[in-house]
Amino acid sequence: MIHSQKPWFDAVPWESVLTLNRALCQAQKMESLHNSKGLDRARRLWEKAGSRKMSLEQACEICHECQELAPFTFNNGNTFAAIGRTFVEEYLKMMPPVEAQIIRTTICHYIVGLIGRRELAQVLRHFESALRPVSRAGHDPVAPPAPARAPEQPAPA
Numbered sequence: 001m002i003h004s005q006k007p008w009f010d011a012v013p014w015e016s017v018l019t020l021n022r023a024l025c026q027a028q029k030m031e032s033l034h035n036s037k038g039l040d041r042a043r044r045l046w047e048k049a050g051s052r053k054m055s056l057e058q059a060c061e062i063c064h065e066c067q068e069l070a071p072f073t074f075n076n077g078n079t080f081a082a083i084g085r086t087f088v089e090e091y092l093k094m095m096p097p098v099e100a101q102i103i104r105t106t107i108c109h110y111i112v113g114l115i116g117r118r119e120l121a122q123v124l125r126h127f128e129s130a131l132r133p134v135s136r137a138g139h140d141p142v143a144p145p146a147p148a149r150a151p152e153q154p155a156p157a
Helices: 014-027 036-049 056-068 076-086 097-111 117-126
Strands: none
Touching (some): 036 056, 056 076, 056 117, 076 097
16 A cells, blocks of 8 residues: 555545635634635645555655645645545554554654654554555455465375
8 A cells, every 4th residue: 555556636636625624724713714825836736646646655745745835824734634644544444543543643744744754654664564455355455366276186096
């Protein structure tokens, strides 16, 4: 999952980013205000990422860069961190809660600039085996299939 290339932003068009920021602001009884210069630059960066396939680290980097452009006056970091957190939620369902929270927190802290790329990579690498996608049948879809067994031959008489 960490190195697999996915279109992380397919499910999150720019309009969803604006909607999320509005919702976060409304929950705190604040007006959703924009920094027009940062808003336009962040929108262009977000839309450029679009359906492009990239690694999880690259997707987190896009969120971090957009957050740095400060398109929102309020809940700027919270907006992009919340989106970055959603990238891994499906993978975290089968993990122990403490480990899942470490990964969520690390991603959010990276996006808002509290930790660097090296720390993000270290945590993701540490939990790499636990972050493998698991199919509904409980098998790792990335793992090669087990070799087929040859049918047993009856013993010669």
